[in-house]
Amino acid sequence: ETGVTQTPRHLVMGMTNKKSLKCEQHLGHNAMYWYKQSAKKPLELMFVYNFKEQTENNSVPSRFSPECPNSSHLFLHLHTLQPEDSALYLCASSHELAGGEFFGPGTRLTVL
């Protein structure tokens, strides 16, 4: 596989569920990112990892918990989400800390 892949592509969960989003990149990039895209709001950068170290957390609620076990994989663990967390969650990677240049297809999350 090439590029940035995300699983699952669609996820429906209740507010008491725990689920995880997975992102994988096969581009040899050292930086990975989580973004949130809601209707009627600009794309929001959530987390940045550079060489597996978290370098940015944009005041994201603790019900979102990222994990980066290695430079090719990035997870977003979700628990006790709210309906307003329903959005498209996009993962991206880049070779240097200069913006996520390669985006995955996203996970469309619906919280009931």
Add this chain to the structure above:
Amino acid sequence: AQKVTQAQTEISVVEKEDVTLDCVYETRDTTYYLFWYKQPPSGELVFLIRRNSFDEQNEISGRYSWNFQKSTSSFNFTITASQVVDSAVYFCALSALNNNDMRFGAGTRLTVKP
């Protein structure tokens, strides 16, 4: 604070027309990056261009061209001879060199009609 404004929410053109998408930004940084992305109906963001703030040369790539004007804090994107496949939402974005604050504009939805 960093901010990106794409004042055009939606644009509709007929195929073969030229169209310019506006992007105005605000930043206190002296060096930064500017980006354009395309998001087709499939949802995946496609990287189009990254420009350093110290490089004001305009760029052309096929039917796409970008006009970077530091004096007016604008980074406009022109599609020449538009095609139906150009229909998408286009995002302009700004980041500091260390990417601690990546900001996207609200996007411009472009519809190209046959």
